Amino acid sequence: MSIKQALLALLTEGEQYGYELRAGFETRTGGAWPLNIGQVYTTLDRLEKSGLVERREPDAEGHVHYGLTDAGRASADKWWVTPAPHPSPGRDDVAMKIALAVSIPGADVARVIQVQRRSTMETLQDLTRAKRASADGDDAWELVADSLIFRAEAELRWLDHTETRLAQRSKRTLNLRAAEEKRTDSRRAADAAEASR
Amino acid sequence: MTADTAPALWMSGVTKTYGTGEAQVTALVDFTLDVQAGEMVAVMGTSGSGKSTLLAIAGALLTPTSGTVEVAGQSLDRMSRTALARLRRERIGFVFQDFNLLPSLTVLENVALPLDLAGASRATARSQARRALASVGMRQRAANYPDELSGGQQQRVAIARATVGSRQLLLADEPTGALDSVTGDHVLEGLRERADDGAAVVLVTHDARHAAWADRIVYLADGRMVDQARASLPDQLLTGKP
Numbered sequence: 242m243s244i245k246q247a248l249l250a251l252l253t254e255g256e257q258y259g260y261e262l263r264a265g266f267e268t269r270t271g272g273a274w275p276l277n278i279g280q281v282y283t284t285l286d287r288l289e290k291s292g293l294v295e296r297r298e299p300d301a302e303g304h305v306h307y308g309l310t311d312a313g314r315a316s317a318d319k320w321w322v323t324p325a326p327h328p329s330p331g332r333d334d335v336a337m338k339i340a341l342a343v344s345i346p347g348a349d350v351a352r353v354i355q356v357q358r359r360s361t362m363e364t365l366q367d368l369t370r371a372k373r374a375s376a377d378g379d380d381a382w383e384l385v386a387d388s389l390i391f392r393a394e395a396e397l398r399w400l401d402h403t404e405t406r407l408a409q410r411s412k413r414t415l416n417l418r419a420a421e422e423k424r425t426d427s428r429r430a431a432d433a434a435e436a437s438r
Numbered sequence: 439m440t441a442d443t444a445p446a447l448w449m450s451g452v453t454k455t456y457g458t459g460e461a462q463v464t465a466l467v468d469f470t471l472d473v474q475a476g477e478m479v480a481v482m483g484t485s486g487s488g489k490s491t492l493l494a495i496a497g498a499l500l501t502p503t504s505g506t507v508e509v510a511g512q513s514l515d516r517m518s519r520t521a522l523a524r525l526r527r528e529r530i531g532f533v534f535q536d537f538n539l540l541p542s543l544t545v546l547e548n549v550a551l552p553l554d555l556a557g558a559s560r561a562t563a564r565s566q567a568r569r570a571l572a573s574v575g576m577r578q579r580a581a582n583y584p585d586e587l588s589g590g591q592q593q594r595v596a597i598a599r600a601t602v603g604s605r606q607l608l609l610a611d612e613p614t615g616a617l618d619s620v621t622g623d624h625v626l627e628g629l630r631e632r633a634d635d636g637a638a639v640v641l642v643t644h645d646a647r648h649a650a651w652a653d654r655i656v657y658l659a660d661g662r663m664v665d666q667a668r669a670s671l672p673d674q675l676l677t678g679k680p
Contacts, residue, residue: 393646
């Protein structure tokens with residue numbers, strides 16, 4: 242999540258000071274990503290140095306408001322139409338673990354999948370209940386909860402898919418082995434018949 | 439056990455085989471499950487894992503080859519066909535993927551139908567049907583015909599019909615199959631609310647997101663229960679955010 246771009250986006254609504262920006266960010270993202278005020282001010286400093294925001298004179302209460310420069314507004318506009326980066330695939334601990342389990346003799350893949358599925362399913366249950374328990378009309382939180390729910394669901398579908406694939410593969414291996422044994426047996430029988438003639 | 443303290447559904451050591459000899463197929467093996475009033479249990483598993491057989495046996499539509507089934511404390515084992523039919527009518531509600539509402543009856547008449555069939559007075563049937571419709575937010579559509587409603591609304595009516603009167607065991611077979619994901623969520627919410635009101639709900643689904651509405655999830659593979667998951671957070675911690 243780019244805090245920098247999030248603050249620029251919030252500032253398109255008008256000048257704001259640090260605490261206001263933090264509160265605005267947390268409300269709109271359903272409180273899913275708590276932001277500390279130090280992060281907000283460090284980011285604003287960096288944005289100011291890059292010429293994307295400008296500091297205004299403190300108001301009567303001493304709040305220092307920040308506003309967008311033209312370059313800042315252009316950067317905010319561009320952000321909406323730039324796809325957000327996806328987390329790198331190597332970071333998926335579940336996929337990594339199961340790939341290892343499949344390839345290492347002695348690892349019980351079925352068990353690894355089962356344990357993972359139960360845990361992910363319980364997370365999905367908790368998210369579903371938490372979403373339901375939230376106050377009606379908290380759109381921001383429901384949207385974020387849905388995103389976590391769909392991710393958990395995707396992981397479960399992948400686990401089911403992997404399990405079915407592995408089951409089919411081991412069935413195929415067994416069938417091949419059985420067919421091979423049958424061929425060997427009939428060859429031996431033919432040889433034996435040949436020898437006794 | 440009395441009907442008040444007994445689980446809404448109790449299945450013990452239930453096995454179901456179809457056919458004989460080489461053609462024999464075992465759909466359910468030594469399956470045990472109890473579902474309490476107010477509890478929602480989801481059943482998941484690949485096709486052919488025994489989910490539908492389980493639901494048919496729980497709903498007294500199919501007799502197990504061996505094992506015991508009780509609904510609200512009444513054993514189904516030696517019940518006559520007539521008694522089973524009465525039990526189904528009075529205690530068990532079904533929700534199917536394709537709603538199964540009668541097109542020539544209004545929404546209210548559809549929901550009142552099980553009570554009419556059970557011999558309730560017209561006034562009682564109508565007033566209980568109205569109450570059931572209100573519980574799924576469909577009371578204002580009572581005079582409409584099913585084809586005047588959206589898929590999600592029809593399924594909510596089907597849920598009202600399944601719980602009308604004193605029926606406390608609700609069996610749902612892929613009830614969201616034909617609906618888009620947002621509408622499907624509303625249907626699940628309807629089922630969840632029935633459980634929160636005290637009904638026992640058994641939901642067969644292949645959709646993990648829908649199963650997650652349940653208190654407990656049972657996994658079936660080749661007719662056997664292979665795993666169970668249950669929500670880990672107590673309700674009081676769920677103030678809205680994780």
